Amino acid sequence: MRDFVIRSFALLLATAMIANAMNTDNNPLLAQWEGPYGGVPPFDRVQIALFKPALEAAMAEQLKEIEQITANPAAPNFENTIAALERGGRTLNRVATLYGVWGATMASPEYQAVQREMAPRLAAFDDQITQNEALFKRIEAVYNSPDKAKLNAEQQRVTWLRYTNFVRAGARLNADAKKRLSQINQQLAGLYTKFSQNVLAEETDQFLVLKSEDELAGLPQSLRDAAAAAAETKKQPGTWVIMNTRSSIDPFLTYSDRRDLREKAWRMFVNRGDNGGEHDNNAIITEILQLRAERAKLLGYPTHAHWRLENSMAKRPERAMQLMEAVWKPAVARVHEEVADMQALADKEAAKIKIEPWDYRYYMEKVRKAKYDLDQNEIKPYFQLEKLREGIFWVAGELFNFNFTPVTNVPVAHPDVRVWEVTDKTTKKHIGLWYFDPYARAGKRSGAWMNAYRVQERVNGEITTIVSNNSNFVKGKPGEPVLISWDDATTMFHEFGHALHGLNSNVTYPSVAGTAVARDYVEFPSQLLEHWLSTPEVLQRFALHYQTGKPIPQELINKITRSATFNQGFATVEYLSAALVDMKLHLAGDKKIDPDVFERETLAELGMPKEIVLRHRTPQFLHIFSSDSYSAGYYSYLWSDVLTADAFGAFVEGKGPYDRAVAERLRKYIFSVGNTVDPAEGYRAFRGRDPKIDALMKKRGFSPKS
Numbered sequence: 207m208r209d210f211v212i213r214s215f216a217l218l219l220a221t222a223m224i225a226n227a228m229n230t231d232n233n234p235l236l237a238q239w240e241g242p243y244g245g246v247p248p249f250d251r252v253q254i255a256l257f258k259p260a261l262e263a264a265m266a267e268q269l270k271e272i273e274q275i276t277a278n279p280a281a282p283n284f285e286n287t288i289a290a291l292e293r294g295g296r297t298l299n300r301v302a303t304l305y306g307v308w309g310a311t312m313a314s315p316e317y318q319a320v321q322r323e324m325a326p327r328l329a330a331f332d333d334q335i336t337q338n339e340a341l342f343k344r345i346e347a348v349y350n351s352p353d354k355a356k357l358n359a360e361q362q363r364v365t366w367l368r369y370t371n372f373v374r375a376g377a378r379l380n381a382d383a384k385k386r387l388s389q390i391n392q393q394l395a396g397l398y399t400k401f402s403q404n405v406l407a408e409e410t411d412q413f414l415v416l417k418s419e420d421e422l423a424g425l426p427q428s429l430r431d432a433a434a435a436a437a438e439t440k441k442q443p444g445t446w447v448i449m450n451t452r453s454s455i456d457p458f459l460t461y462s463d464r465r466d467l468r469e470k471a472w473r474m475f476v477n478r479g480d481n482g483g484e485h486d487n488n489a490i491i492t493e494i495l496q497l498r499a500e501r502a503k504l505l506g507y508p509t510h511a512h513w514r515l516e517n518s519m520a521k522r523p524e525r526a527m528q529l530m531e532a533v534w535k536p537a538v539a540r541v542h543e544e545v546a547d548m549q550a551l552a553d554k555e556a557a558k559i560k561i562e563p564w565d566y567r568y569y570m571e572k573v574r575k576a577k578y579d580l581d582q583n584e585i586k587p588y589f590q591l592e593k594l595r596e597g598i599f600w601v602a603g604e605l606f607n608f609n610f611t612p613v614t615n616v617p618v619a620h621p622d623v624r625v626w627e628v629t630d631k632t633t634k635k636h637i638g639l640w641y642f643d644p645y646a647r648a649g650k651r652s653g654a655w656m657n658a659y660r661v662q663e664r665v666n667g668e669i670t671t672i673v674s675n676n677s678n679f680v681k682g683k684p685g686e687p688v689l690i691s692w693d694d695a696t697t698m699f700h701e702f703g704h705a706l707h708g709l710n711s712n713v714t715y716p717s718v719a720g721t722a723v724a725r726d727y728v729e730f731p732s733q734l735l736e737h738w739l740s741t742p743e744v745l746q747r748f749a750l751h752y753q754t755g756k757p758i759p760q761e762l763i764n765k766i767t768r769s770a771t772f773n774q775g776f777a778t779v780e781y782l783s784a785a786l787v788d789m790k791l792h793l794a795g796d797k798k799i800d801p802d803v804f805e806r807e808t809l810a811e812l813g814m815p816k817e818i819v820l821r822h823r824t825p826q827f828l829h830i831f832s833s834d835s836y837s838a839g840y841y842s843y844l845w846s847d848v849l850t851a852d853a854f855g856a857f858v859e860g861k862g863p864y865d866r867a868v869a870e871r872l873r874k875y876i877f878s879v880g881n882t883v884d885p886a887e888g889y890r891a892f893r894g895r896d897p898k899i900d901a902l903m904k905k906r907g908f909s910p911k912s
């Protein structure tokens with residue numbers, strides 16, 4: 207549910223516009239990365255005007271490399287074909303990394319114009335490679351050669367991946383079909399860009415202005431401060447502004463006593479991309495779904511979902527649906543209980559209301575207080591962003607023997623970004639770099655995510671990884687600590703889990719390094735890390751009161767532990783409804799879809815509790831419409847969480863969360879192997895058996911029978 211891993215532009219990307227190779231000689235974005243640690247990204251040399259010529263020159267360079275591979279008179283073998291591809295595309299990877307960082311964290315209007323132009327061209331470039339017949343013939347020859355058996359396991363898997371990815375991208379189609387496929391991919395790339403830019407526009411242009419003390423009723427001081435700071439950036443002096451992003455809206459819905467304003471804020475947020483006018487995404491969605499359905503048919507699959515899931519751990523949409531349906535009913539049953547608790551409380555207060563979606567978070571907090579005597583605001587003073595960062599470092603030290611040292615000798619994309627060197631505690635060996643970009647700013651995507659700037663590999667000598675964690679905390683006043691919520695802290699651990707997945711990578715070939723695993727497996731390491739936040743070791747050492755420095759009291763920890771399954775009905779249904787809509791949209795085939803009607807009818811069929819709205823309504827569902835990546839794949843978080851809950855059981859059954867032997871198995875079979883082994887096999891090697899769903903149901907407090 208938390209946010210995603212950005213894959214730097216696969217290895218195969220983007221064209222046919224070699225003509226304009228001017229101005230590239232001095233383009234610093236094309237240069238090898240210089241500096242310490244095997245070179246670092248030259249963020250200080252980026253100018254937006256350099257992106258287009260750099261991308262063009264880098265694409266042209268990669269096409270030349272491929273020409274060299276296909277022109278080789280020697281018979282195709284692993285080394286001269288597959289390994290050659292693994293060695294290639296380096297310049298484009300470097301440029302794409304910088305381009306991607308700007309896209310996710312500093313997308314100014316000037317940048318967005320470049321993005322609109324380049325997205326379809328990068329898609330076309332991708333196709334130009336996968337549709338290169340001479341290249342595919344060589345890959346196929348290596349794949350089918352009896353010599354394949356002599357390759358090591360990683361080489362065999364890389365060969366299989368290259369081959370299957372080419373076939374899945376249409377390498378076997380006839381010329382007409384290939385041409386149509388490439389048109390579809392270019393159209394889709396343009397639509398994805400438009401979709402994302404529309405959501406960003408509605409999150410930026412719309413906000414709720416609070417004008418009086420009366421309108422602030424119920425809001426804690428931290429929220430008032432953030433709203434006052436937001437008012438300054440929005441040039442609304444003397445007011446308080448609630449931004450149209452999750453990190454502003456959720457706390458407002460939780461604390462505002464003003465039901466009318468809660469409804470207003472809720473409507474603004476859930477209608478992003480659905481307001482008619484120039485930023486409306488409905489027509490774009492219809493078009494995307496049609497094109498995806500047509501593409502799946504061209505490629506020989508019944509639906510887009512079948513195509514997407516083929517190489518996932520679930521393998522077939524039916525298996526993903528089965529899991530979602532098994533969890534759906536108990537989760538809905540729990541929601542009805544939660545709503546009954548809230549309604550009872552509202553009645554007791556003589557509120558004279560019926561619980562509506564904009565009441566859920568508000569009454570949920572009241573019930574939490576009533577049932578567990580736990581106030582979320584009591585936790586916050588103990589959750590200092592920087593202390594928790596030290597906490598995640600400590601956990602990484604315990605589990606993986608990592609040490610983190612701040613470095614200042616590398617360029618950053620924005621002054622808020624800080625960098626740490628990661629080394630092995632015992633051998634002092636350099637492992638990688640970790641960039642941390644914690645604060646919200648204009649042009650930065652909302653949410654939190656991990657991104658790899660460079661992956662670990664050793665195909666041409668030892669290359670260490672560079673990873674980053676990104677989030678949208680509101681920057682505090684100078685000298686004041688940033689206090690974060692329990693949910694935010696969980697997200698921090700989650701994203702750091704992705705980073706550790708990258709940092710532990712120990713493979714030879716870059717295409718299978720770190721987080722380059724199946725979509726429904728990639729959230730497993732990250733969700734697993736979330737479990738360490740609530741360990742007493744972390745809370746006692748790092749959950750320190752920002753004024754007194756005292757650790758969080760045991761009594762408060764006990765309350766947190768007792769309430770662990772509180773509100774799991776809401777959290778599960780909010781997420782799962784979105785995952786089900788995603789899958790059903792992509793199982794619908796080429797039926798022309800009106801997103802609004804489809805969403806409404808699907809939810810009615812599912813028996814969606816009317817007090818909850820989808821975590822991502824269709825017109826703003828960036829996971830599935832900003833690229834192909836999580837399309838028909840939002841179920842992945844639940845799929846991975848089955849593994850997560852079951853895997854944490856291995857620690858519980860052992861000596862606890864810091865059991866060194868279990869951690870070593872985790873490193874060996876899960877965190878270090880990237881995509882060099884089949885995930886189901888890797889999991890079995892770690893756990894000694896296949897995953898079971900029981901631990902997940904228990905973690906969420908559901909009875910499997912209800």
Ligand SMILES: [Zn+2]
Pocket residue numbers: 208209210211700701704729732
């Ligand atoms: Zn994640």
